[in-house]
Structures are given as structure tokens and as C-alpha cells.
Amino acid sequence: xxxxxxxxxxxxxxxxxxxxxxxxxxxxxxxxxxxxxxxxxxxxxxxxxxxxxxxxxxxxxxxxxxxxxxxxxxxxxxxxxxxxxxxxxxxxxxxxxxxxxxxxxxxxxxxxxxxxxxxxxxxxxxxxxxxxxxxxxxxxxxxxxxxxxxxxxxxxxxxxxxxxxxxx
Amino acid sequence: xxxxxxxxxxxxxxxxxxxxxxxxxxxxxxxxxxxxxxxxxxxxxxxxxxxxxxxxxxxxxxxxxxxxxxxxxxxxxxxxxxxxxxxxxxxxxxxxxxxxxxxxxxxxxxxxxxxxxxxxxxxxxx
Numbered sequence: 001x002x003x004x005x006x007x008x009x010x011x012x013x014x015x016x017x018x019x020x021x022x023x024x025x026x027x028x029x030x031x032x033x034x035x036x037x038x039x040x041x042x043x044x045x046x047x048x049x050x051x052x053x054x055x056x057x058x059x060x061x062x063x064x065x066x067x068x069x070x071x072x073x074x075x076x077x078x079x080x081x082x083x084x085x086x087x088x089x090x091x092x093x094x095x096x097x098x099x100x101x102x103x104x105x106x107x108x109x110x111x112x113x114x115x116x117x118x119x120x121x122x123x124x125x126x127x128x129x130x131x132x133x134x135x136x137x138x139x140x141x142x143x144x145x146x147x148x149x150x151x152x153x154x155x156x157x158x159x160x161x162x163x164x165x166x167x168x
Numbered sequence: 169x170x171x172x173x174x175x176x177x178x179x180x181x182x183x184x185x186x187x188x189x190x191x192x193x194x195x196x197x198x199x200x201x202x203x204x205x206x207x208x209x210x211x212x213x214x215x216x217x218x219x220x221x222x223x224x225x226x227x228x229x230x231x232x233x234x235x236x237x238x239x240x241x242x243x244x245x246x247x248x249x250x251x252x253x254x255x256x257x258x259x260x261x262x263x264x265x266x267x268x269x270x271x272x273x274x275x276x277x278x279x280x281x282x283x284x285x286x287x288x289x290x291x292x293x294x
């Protein structure tokens with residue numbers, strides 16, 4: 001994976017959690033994934049297809065996932081709440097969508113969110129694509145965003161944040 | 169005013185409902201995909217629709233094209249993670265009246281809804 005393509009994800013992570021949850025995300029240095037780390041209790045998974053192949057996975061502990069989901073929904077959401085997975089899947093959706101919009105000239109589709117819930121599970125992805133893990137520190141605790149993506153062709157430009165299209 | 173919310177995420181629909189409540193709109197019906205939305209559209213005859221793009225069974229853009237085959241008037245706001253200019257243009261061609269990209273602030277969503285309703289009101293008055 002081209003490390004230049006990590007920046008859109010970092011921008012999208014910061015924007016998504018600041019806008020929807022109201023807290024800042026302090027992103028630590030991204031690292032190459034080794035083995036099955038990071039293990040997590042809740043994983044929100046979005047796949048990429050079209051001009052990009054791969055996925056983005058948000059990894060949370062139960063404690064952090066509950067705090068993040070509650071900050072998003074503005075109500076208390078614990079792992080037993082019927083909207084627990086829904087809230088975390090939607091956040092994964094926003095992170096993926098916000099990142100893909102910054103790859104200009106490419107037609108990338110994102111999947112519907114899948115959320116895996118289970119104590120200390122790991123998510124196995126393609127071993128042919130290097131995967132980058134981005135540690136994210138927040139007031140709710142630390143979570144990890146894992147990205148593995150191969151582009152069919154280079155993007156014409158990776159758009160800076162704030163430039164993606166909206167209709168006024 | 170009756171508003172149809174179409175999004176496969178219940179969390180998003182709840183956030184939208186709260187914004188609408190703050191704006192004084194409590195007559196809300198919901199659908200979690202395009203197929204359900206078509207049914208609800210026929211039953212509820214909404215005055216405004218908020219529609220997500222990526223949903224199971226039938227996506228939002230297909231839903232909007234189907235509705236616009238017979239109804240050019242009901243205001244539709246697309247509320248989606250699809251932020252590329254090409255997607256916005258595709259949605260405009262399909263017939264949306266306004267577009268908001270997720271993530272959104274409560275204020276920006278409220279503004280888009282008010283803006284859309286004001287435009288519709290002004291058009292109706294002329």
C-alpha cells in the first residue's frame with residue numbers, strides 16, 4: 001500500500017469523530033500490521049471495490065466502543081443496546097466515505113458496514129496487501145483504524161480536506 | 169408537514185429525528201431501505217424526504233429515480249457519505265433538491281432542511 005494514501009484516512013478519522021462525536025482524535029504514527037494485531041472486541045468493517053480493492057477496519061475495546069457510540073448517538077449505548085453495532089458501523093462508513101472522496105479521478109465504491117462483536121477477536125484480511133494500523137487516542141480511549149487498499153491506477157490527485165464536493 | 173427518513177442506520181435516523189424535532193417537525197415516518205421507502209412514500213405521501221445513498225435492497229439513487237418518474241415536486245435531500253463531485257452531480261441529475269455529506273453537524277443538517285423548505289415555499293408562492 002502506498003503510504004501517501006494514508007493521509008485521506010487520517011483526515012477522515014479526525015473529521016468524522018470531531019463532527020459526529022464532538023471530540024478530537026490524536027493520531028499516532030501509523031504502523032505496518034504484523035500478524036493478527038490489533039485484537040479487539042468490536043470491529044467495524046467497510047470494503048472497497050471499483051478502482052480500489054481493500055478495506056478499512058475500526059477496532060475498539062468494548063469500553064471504548066460504548067463511549068464512542070454513546071458520544072455519537074447522544075444517548076447511553078452499551079454493548080447490549082440494539083443500536084450498538086449500528087452506531088459503530090455507521091462511523092466506519094463515514095470514515096471510509098470521507099477518505100474515498102479524496103482520491104480524485106477514481107471511481108471507488110464502498111460496501112455496507114459489517115460489525116463484528118466478540119471479546120478479543122482478530123480480523124483476518126488479505127495477506128497480499130500490506131495493511132497499515134493507525135492508533136487513535138481520544139477522550140473515550142484509544143482505538144485503531146486498519147487500512148489495506150490497492151488502487152487500480154493512481155489517483156489524479158489526493159484532494160486536501162474540505163475540498164470534496166457539496167451542494168450549497 | 170410529514171417527513172420520510174430513509175437510512176439503513178437507525179442511529180442516523182434518530183439523530184435526524186432529533187434535529188427535525190428541534191425545528192418543530194415531529195410528523196416523521198421511517199424506512200431502512202429503498203424498497204421500504206417506496207411503500208412508505210405511497211402510504212404517507214411525505215412533504216419532504218431525507219434519503220441515504222448506500223442501503224441494502226434498493227439504494228437511494230435508484231429510489232430517487234423511481235420517485236422522479238412520476239413526482240417532480242416532493243423535495244428530496246440526499247444525506248450520504250458519498251462526497252465526490254461526480255456523485256453530487258449524479259444525484260442532482262436524478263432529481264435531488266439538496267445534498268448533505270456525512271459526517272454532518274446538527275446545525276448544518278437543520279440549515280439544509282430549512283433552506284430546502286424555504287426554496288420550495290418561495291417556488292410555490294411565485
